Amino acid sequence: MLESLGMSIRLIPRDVATRWNSSSDMVDFALDHRKPIEVVTQKRSLGLREFKLSDEEWAILEELRKVLKVRTR
Numbered sequence: 001m002l003e004s005l006g007m008s009i010r011l012i013p014r015d016v017a018t019r020w021n022s023s024s025d026m027v028d029f030a031l032d033h034r035k036p037i038e039v040v041t042q043k044r045s046l047g048l049r050e051f052k053l054s055d056e057e058w059a060i061l062e063e064l065r066k067v068l069k070v071r072t073r
Helices: 021-031 033-042 055-068
Strands: none
Touching: 021 033, 021 055
């Protein structure tokens, strides 16, 4: 899917309790890969439709990205 959209192949980061910024990494990845995530979750044959995010949920992720962003001085 990523190749067909001209994107490089990457694994989705995991949320790791001992890595303080892993949640931010996951949110960034999801937002940066919104198109392929939407395509995959829309395919009935994959059985992932229940995981499709609504526009409101994508907007919440955008806000969460701002909250989790590391601020440098």
